[in-house]
Amino acid sequence: MDTSDPPPLAVHRLRLISDQPVEGCELVPDVFMLNGISPLSVRLEYKWYRCMDKMACSWCGKTPVVMQRLTDDTYFCSTQCFLNAWPGHQAQHRIGLTVSKGTGDKFHGPGQSNGPEASTEQKWIEVANTNAYTPTQEDIGHTLKLACTPYHPDGSKGIAKTLKTNYVIAPPPPPPPRRMLIVRNNVVxxxxxxxxxxxxxxxxxxxxxxxxxxxxxxxxSEVYPYCPAWALPWNYRRRNILRELVAYHADIMCLQEVQADHYENFLEPELAKYNYAGLYKCKTREFMGQYGKMDGCAMFYRRDKFSILPGGAHDVEFNSIARMRHGNDKRLLNRLLRDNVAQIVAFEVNMAGQTHPGGRRQVCIANTHINASVEFADVKLWQTQHLLMEVERMMTQISGSINTLPMVLAGDFNSLPGSDPHTLLSSGGVTLGEASDLARDLHGVVRDLPLRHALPLRSALATVGAHVNASAESHELQKMEPPYTNFTAHFVGTLDYMWYTYDRLSVGGLMEMVEDRLVQETTALPSPTFSSDHVPLLAEYYFKR
Incomplete structure (x- = not known):
């Protein structure tokens, strides 16, 4: 008979996504129990504490601090604050206020709190008893501690575990708001x-x-080593992204690389508070794992301004098109199955009692994220061609032809100006040859495609005066695209576009590009201020007829 004691009920480890807490960003711990017990099967008690000692700039009181003066254990947020406080440090030596061993007396500059510093023992105050905790402004400069205690079914305590964080920092201020460039006749x-x-x-x-x-x-951090690790998790970046989106007051949003769980748990419910309805299409990436950890395209629209036409919402799965067209060619199919998707939606403008000479106004919006791999230039062109064919089919289904319905095609095309997909979109067709990306179609991916379309498309950012590249002297539209829409330490270039039917829509305004100095002051994107490696683009369109 086994008389050995049962294994103890104990929390083995606590973990946070980032060791650096930021004011306003929720902290949710991962709990690991001893002996592989599921934390969901155990009653756990959580208690969050704030250390009463404060670590902030000894001169101005701000965080984060980047310098420490070891002689008196003071901290500074910048070289300037260190220099500002230096006369006080000299005064310590002149008037004999240098810290004496065992006294704990210190010389304090402006903004530094004395606090319970005389004792080496840290004092803590309880701030929450919930699983998750969002640091407040009062927590800035203070260390947090989490204590997690398991309980047996009879109510007795198991073995607890504690976790201490770095001190809480304040998020950087948002970047200055961008301005609209007013456009008339395709000129700013x-x-x-x-x-x-x-x-x-x-x-x-x-x-x-x-x-x-x-x-x-x-x-x-492996892809973006220059960005502070605490600024990469979604629980930090989501606030910046939401603030940006809400500030633009856009009637329609075309978003890419939206994670499924982030759409369902954050973006959709948060934007609903601002009167937006959303549509989501996840990439066809079942092999990556659970649904929530896949990304896709999301489109949001103002419910008071637009309604979706009957049968007007269509998802494009390039994998499905590839299987339908090349199901018997395994070699070609393996090259084409890249999981990318697109959305095509036909809207009617809610006139709200208004009348317009043109009668009811309808518009078709397409949102896509084309394959990113530089080794698959043929697949990029294949996807772009099929997207155009799907758009034309949708427009014909809604209005009877491709010649009447206004259309905007936006997204991340992962194609530089002058590339084959860009040429196809801007010129209505592309010819493979020495000047193209595909001098030879080695895999036979595009050999059966028309490589043309009949939509009169123009890139909104190729507007005279919109940025440094958009010169009135340029006679090639592909040279008038912005210098970049994607800016990282390993790549800088334009990949994102807003194509529109210029015979049915005109551009009335464009949001100016981000200032280079703001992008480059932290090496590249993403950064604590800009939470994506792409910059958002915004255009205002008017109906022509």
Missing amino acids: VSVGKPGQFRTNMNRLGFTLVTYNCLAEIYAT
């Missing part, structure tokens, strides 16, 4: 006020933003 004529994203409320039109949000599954 003036600049609007910061933060105002409609240039003419009297004209019937809409604003659209496209933004690759950088899914958390790709936001790693």
Whole structure:
């Protein structure tokens, strides 16, 4: 008979995604029990504490601190604050206020709290008894501690575990609001006020933003070593991204690299508070694991301004098209199955009692994320061609032809200006040859494609005066695209576009590009201020007829 004692009920380890807590960013611990017991099967008690000692700049009181003066254990947030406090340090030596052993007396500059520093024992105050905790402004400069205690069914305590964090820092201030460039006849004529994203409320039109949000599954320190590790997790970046999206007041949002669980648990419910409805299409990546950890495309639209036409929402799965067209060619199919998707939605503008000479106004919006791999230039072109064919089919289904319905095609095309997909979109066709990306179609991916389309498309950012590249002297539209929409330490270039049917829509305004100095002051994107490696683009469109 086995008389040995049962294994103890104990918390083996506690873990946070980041050791650096930030004010306003929720902390949710992972709990690991001893002997592999599921934490879901145990009653756990959580208690969060704040250390009463404060670590902040001894001169101005700000965080984070980057320098420590070892002689008196003071901290500073910048070299300037260190220099500002230096006369006080000299005064310590002149008037004999240097710390004496055992007294704990210190010389304090402006903004430094005395606190319970005389004792080496840290004192803590309880701030929450919940599983998750969101640091508040009162926590800035203080260390946090989590105590997790398991309980037996009879109510007796098991063995607890504690975890201490770094001191809480304040998030950096948001970047200055970007301005709208007012456009008339495809030329920028003036600049609007910061933060105002409609240039003419009297004209019937809409604003659209496209933004690759950088899914958390790709936001790693290995890929972005220059970005502070605490600024990469979604629980930090989501606040910046939401603030940006809400500030633009866009009528339609086309988002890429939206993680499925982040759409369902955050973006969709949060944007619903601002009167947006959403549509989501996840990539076809079943082999990656659970559904929530895959990314996809999301489209949001203002419920008071738009309604979806009957049969007007269509998802594009490039994998499905490949299987339908090349199901018998395993070699070709393996090259084409890249999991990318797109959304095509036909809207009707809610006139709200208004009348317009053109009658009811409808518009087709497409949102996509084309394959990113540089080794698959043929697949990029294949996907772009099939997306155009799907758009044309949808427009014909809604309006009877491709010649009447206004259309905007936005997203991350992962194609540089002048590439084959860009040429196909901007010129209506592309010819393979020495000047193209595909001098030879080695895999036979595009040999049966028309490599043309009949939509009159123009890139919104190829507008004279929109940025440094958009010169009136340029006669090639592909040279008028912005210098970059994606800016990392290993790549800088334009990958994101907003194509529109220029015979049915006109551009009334464009959001100016981000200032280079803001992007480069932390090496590249993403950064604590800009939470994606792409910059959002916004355009205002007017109906022509």
